[in-house]
Amino acid sequence: MVDRFIREFGSLEKDDFRVLRGVEEGMKTRDWVPVRDVSVFSGLPVDEVEFRLGRVGGLGLVERRGMDRVRFRLSYNGYDVLALNVFVSRGVVDSLGGELGVGKEAEVYSALIDGEEVVLKFHREGKVSFRDIRRSRDYLGDREHYSKLYIAKLAAQREYKYLDRLFGEVRVPEPISWNRHLIAMEKLEGRELSRVKLDNDPQFILEIIYEEIEKAYDLGVVHGDLSEFNIHIAEDDLRIIDWPQAVQTTHPEADNYLKRDIKNITKYFEKKYQIKKDPEEIYKSITNQK
Ligand SMILES: Nc1ncnc2c1ncn2[C@@H]1O[C@H](COP(=O)(O)OP(=O)(O)O)[C@@H](O)[C@H]1O
Ligand SMILES: [Mg+2]
Known part of the structure; x- marks a missing residue:
């Protein structure tokens, strides 16, 4: 690796x-x-x-x-090297740090530039299964031939595009650079919501998450894979990460994705913090159907 x-x-x-x-x-x-x-x-x-x-x-x-x-x-390693080489020549990275997270769809590392930490996310979307390829068909367009590397590249491109569109308005990590299947972004403090026990006022955190979902929606974007694993929490910070599967609100499935996102979060807070919210009500209020 x-x-x-x-x-x-x-x-x-x-x-x-x-x-x-x-x-x-x-x-x-x-x-x-x-x-x-x-x-x-x-x-x-x-x-x-x-x-x-x-x-x-x-x-x-x-x-x-x-x-x-x-x-x-x-190989993925070869593709990694090509993308990294571009980042090095752009001055986005000068040395690599440790691994932060390896999931089935990405490998995330920390890196340094002028002594400052950044995050490198290597997309791995084509690696998994045919099902995942079908899921990403959406953005494959009409191209006849595509390699798994190309699928990973399209995912990175999409994630970068959405981060770029949302940053400054919605709490997401700041995107720094994109090449091939690789994104450099701001390194976040803290850890995933799933690994944190919120001691004071989980209700307040939940409200912030709904607000972020609404702000993204107002900018025409639905996350589509929102859960306690894709929210980063620090002492005084909260960010939503992992945007490659996001869709525009005009996408035919956007409403279903939005409902699912809201449900995931609502369920999590109910189970872990006994906070009860009606996902249908939240959905209506976010989409302004009051
Ligand atoms: N900007 C970031 N700063 C710090 N850690 C991050 C950052 N982005 C991702 N991570 C870590 O890497 C893990 C995987 O990243 P994520 O974007 O969720 O990809 P995936 O879930 O598809 O593998 C996250 O759960 C998080 O712990
Ligand atoms: Mg994730």
Whole structure:
């Protein structure tokens, strides 16, 4: 994972990156890319490409298939390296810190820039199952061929877009930069709501969460995966995270997602803090159907 290959990151040469980008280019139209295509896309001679592919293959950045007609594809690690390289050149990151959370749809790390901590979220959406791919079909459009990397990239793009639209109005982490399947964002203090025991005034926190849902709704956005795991709580801060599956309020399923979001939160506070709210009433008040 990130930690392992990052040690190799410094040893990568410019032409290694060209070869990796060549494989990436080839993957726009097929799953496995023949060496001659990588040569065309990278502008490097075939024997040079073969040598480089062997090298980056040894680092786990590409996978190889076939005997006579050898073909290659980028691994997630290879894709990580390409995105990180862009962040390094943009000055968004200068060193990597520890792991903050590895779920099935993302790996989250802390990183440093000029001594300041930021968060790097590597999307992994294509990794899971066909069901998840179908779920994200929405944003796949009409493209005939898509790799799992492309799915992760679209998810990151969406998450960045929504964070960018909401930040400043709704309590979300500040987005810093986006490339491929990687987002850099503000590092939050505190921890997930699910791992906190709210001692004073949980009711007040619940009201804030409803307010944030309403503010997002008024800006035309529904989170779509809201739960105690996607709310970050610190001493005097609360933020809603994890936005790749968000939809516009005009989306045909937006209302169902909104209802589900409200229900998840309402249920959680009822179970853990015995606060009773009627989700239907909250839904009406958020959507102004009073
Ligand atoms: N900006 C952030 N600051 C601090 N921790 C974060 C931040 N973003 C995510 N995390 C941590 O990483 C975990 C996974 O991130 P999340 O965006 O929820 O992705 P997913 O649930 O899809 O894996 C979160 O539950 C949280 O603990
Ligand atoms: Mg999450």
